[in-house]
Amino acid sequence: MPIDEIARRAGVGAGTVYRHFPTKESLIEAVVLDRLQALTDKARSGIDFAEFFTVMVEAGLTNRAIADALAGGGYQIPADADAALNAAFAQLLHEAQQRGTIRPDVTLDDIQALVIGCVVTARHRGATVLVEIVVDGLHA
Numbered sequence: 001m002p003i004d005e006i007a008r009r010a011g012v013g014a015g016t017v018y019r020h021f022p023t024k025e026s027l028i029e030a031v032v033l034d035r036l037q038a039l040t041d042k043a044r045s046g047i048d049f050a051e052f053f054t055v056m057v058e059a060g061l062t063n064r065a066i067a068d069a070l071a072g073g074g075y076q077i078p079a080d081a082d083a084a085l086n087a088a089f090a091q092l093l094h095e096a097q098q099r100g101t102i103r104p105d106v107t108l109d110d111i112q113a114l115v116i117g118c119v120v121t122a123r124h125r126g127a128t129v130l131v132e133i134v135v136d137g138l139h140a
Contacts, residue, residue, distance in 0.1 A: 035059065050139075053135055054131055
């Protein structure tokens with residue numbers, strides 16, 4: 001979608017968009033970073049681990065740039081945004097493991113691979129029941 005169309009849909013002039021985002025890539029980066037910050041904030045909000053796992057899969061399904069960023073393909077997440085999201089997700093995992101609700105042998109790398117796998121599978125098959133199966137399998 002051209003930046004002019006994005007500006008029209010946002011209800012601002014194209015000049016405003018170009019002033020803040022000189023390229024389409026810079027606009028995409030800003031959107032991705034905003035969404036990653038929202039995910040990080042959600043993880044820090046006291047949400048349950050299993051619920052956040054579902055939120056992460058849904059984020060990947062609704063936004064291809066987020067999915068690509070989380071999978072390490074296409075758009076590359078800046079290190080600080082990646083570290084913040086990973087730390088928040090790791091904290092949720094640790095807390096759930098301490099409560100005994102999530103298996104103690106599961107690592108953050110495992111969880112990230114499962115999120116990506118669920119996104120790819122749901123995109124291909126059009127079903128998200130896999131998320132429920134995965135979350136059930138993660139329970140201690």
